[in-house]
Amino acid sequence: MAMLLAAPQALCGGQRVDPALVPSMFAPESAPAHSISHLAGFVLAITGGMFALVAGLLIYVIVRYRRRPNDDGMEPAQVYGSGPVEAAWTTVPLLIVVAFTLTTARVIQEVQDAREPASAVNVQIIGHQWWWEIRYPELGIVTANELHVPVSQGGERRPAFLDLRSADVVHSFWVPRLMGKIDLVPNKVNSMWIEPERPGLFLGQCGTYCGTEHAYMLIRVFADLPQDFDRWAEQQKAPPENDPSAAAGRRVFERTACVNCHVIGGARDRRFGPDLTHLMSRSTLASGALSNSPAALRAWINSPEQFKPGVLMPTMNLSDNDLDKLVAYLSTLK
């Protein structure tokens, strides 16, 4: 389905659309998303049948009972109703509703009440205006906007159980190919789980309007082979790079207001802005507004408003020299 819909886009838009990246709910790659798309298929089939039946009847009535040009001008026979007919078209839909309800209840229970296996990876996702804070409490990892999870392969289950919270307003975590959306509500802890079966990149974004830059609150989920995930985790746990050649840039970072919102290494407590300890290991900046490179990073720090109008990160008005040093330092944070 995704491929079918992406093809004309690729042809007439001139824009290259990689079908593997289209976040279609009918191209599921994770256990709960599979359950949902099966349920959807079942409901689509039956509602499709109902549509064909009723629309067919309507068309039949319109054609069969249109007033003919040679009409005699008499009124047709008046019929006021019929008990048995009413009973029939009440009972049949009632039975269909019962079938839908039972099927739906089973999937709700299957997805929502699934027990967490001991091998699961626990992740905390905290929504902020307009970025995602991602914490792995057991692994001691803090990152942002790009979630890494292991795939479940060869009978070894490693689902990721996500704790969803919000630091400000209501957000919603939605990566259609892995699972439907669940809201991140302030003063409330929600949860969901995903279990990708093959490695890959899955795109999503915030699903509930959360203010000015709701459109640029993008999510990237990387499903890694177990060994790749473990390697990524090791690298994320490491202390930040301490390249002496970048010491000048580090001083700029510590001396300006950057440190009020961002953390590099150390206690890695919660701040207003994303953790930058391993900034350069991420593929995008500003929750997906730019792809990550030293040049893009420089442009972003120089003028965040230009890329994400309304963003809470202020323009720091650094001198070109300071900006160069700062970007040189941040670029070492692999």
Place this chain on the structure above:
Amino acid sequence: MNDTSHLGEIAGGMPLAARAADDRTVLDTLHSWLVTVDHKKLGLMYILYGLGFLFIGGLEATLIRIQLIAPGLHVIAPVAFNQLFTMHGTTMVFLVGMPLIFGFANYLVPLMIGARDLAFPRLNAFGLWLSVFGGLLLYFSYIGGQGLSGAGSAPDVGWFAYAPLTAKAFSKGHSTDYWTLGILVSGFGSIATAANIITTIVCMRCRGMSLTRMPLLAWLYLVVCGMVLIAVSPLTAAQVMLLLDRFAGSHFFDTQAGGSAVLWMHFFWIFGHPEVYILVIPAFAFASEIIPVFSRKAIFGYPVMVGATCAIAFVSLGVWAHHMFTVGMTSTGNTFFVVSTMMIGVPTGIKIFNWLGTMWGGKLRFATPMLFSIAFLFQFLIAGLTGIMLACAPWDWQLNDSYFLIAHFHYVLVGAIVFMIFAAIYYWFPKATGRLLSERLGKWHFWLFLIGFHMTFDTMHFPGILGMPRRIYTYEADRGWGTLNLICTIGVAFQIAGVLIMSVNLLRSLRKGKPAGSDPWDAWTLEWSTSSPPPEYNFSEIPTVKSRRPLWDLKHPADPDWKYE
């Protein structure tokens, strides 16, 4: 011969009354409309007010669609875009939907039940002007949203204004306050008018019109107005609580002080879901009057239609949390709202089947009101089926707040309600003005609008399935949503063309339309027994009825309805 007739002779033999009417200045006419308590004038003003805001809301939608025509555009700034969809939604529900349904109720209910006015004519005028004042307050925010000394700013919190986005911390200035006050004030107007219409229907039916002989339209409006009383009250309460939060330091919805974001959702949706039925049941009412007349048959299953409407109303009060399947309710809570929501499909299906039963065996005339009604049947069928899909909570986790949801509820609000509003305009315009609308322009309007509607809203389901959320001011090129959005936007041009043709038709026919006579459609309910337009107090003599179709009985004395009912 006395002195006054002499005056008439001097003026060229013109009858005195006509001459006096001719002498009135524009100011006199305006004054007579401003101070009127006549249900027909108030009804027409409600309808004009609704149509005026329909143009404004449509313009806002057009700007939204232009911004989304291709990925990565910067035609409209993010904040301006967010204001546009907030104003579009709020306008269409509160300043278009509500005035239009009350306008038709005002105009039609007394005429159809053989009454001379509503029960409380002054309260009726009060309701209209409150509602207008609410609309003006909302739009005043464009000028005064940041205080009179600052630049204006319209609300940008979305039409359901989820907490805590509306808290002082996230919504500075006064834009949210104008939103709150606008809805609060127009809500008081709605409550007043609903109480008025209920009283009228219960107390002022003409002789012989028992409840079981009321036209279906009156029955459906009785139910709708009952729902308004129940549903608008929690909304009013919530708006008052929000005002207290913002001005008096309370913390109902202020999450940073321990308030609850979910509480607002419950308050809003226990209004918001019945509201959908408050808007769509009048569309059912129009269909239940128009389809029989153009099929030349009595409505099929009248008592079942009444029962189904009451069932819809009752169940619709218990389904609100299906807007909240993603909020993190327990599996039991989710399952309850799945069951209640699905149950609504049964009485709704019964209605569609009964309209089909009415057409079955008839002689269908495809005049413009009937064309809109037939399109309504197809579109409402689809809207109902996509509603069933959204009711499957797990699937809703995917579909909620995606463009699929936007397509679904525009199928209800445009495909069902706006289509039936158009049908009602074409059907009752001759009664209100004494002139027929042009059928040729009517058909142009119908086909252009139909094509535009389907281009925009059929297509709109698919970006949702491909993961496009609502309320984003732009999107990435690599998602595969571009072409679909382009088609959606092109459809808007057709819809605009259709509405412009309707406007031309209305304005031209008002002056040059063929005289309609009192009963141009050969119809059966009481409004067609009086002249077009009806005289000031509708009926010189209060009619007496013996069946649901009094004019059928008059036209077929040998075979009247009351023998069979």
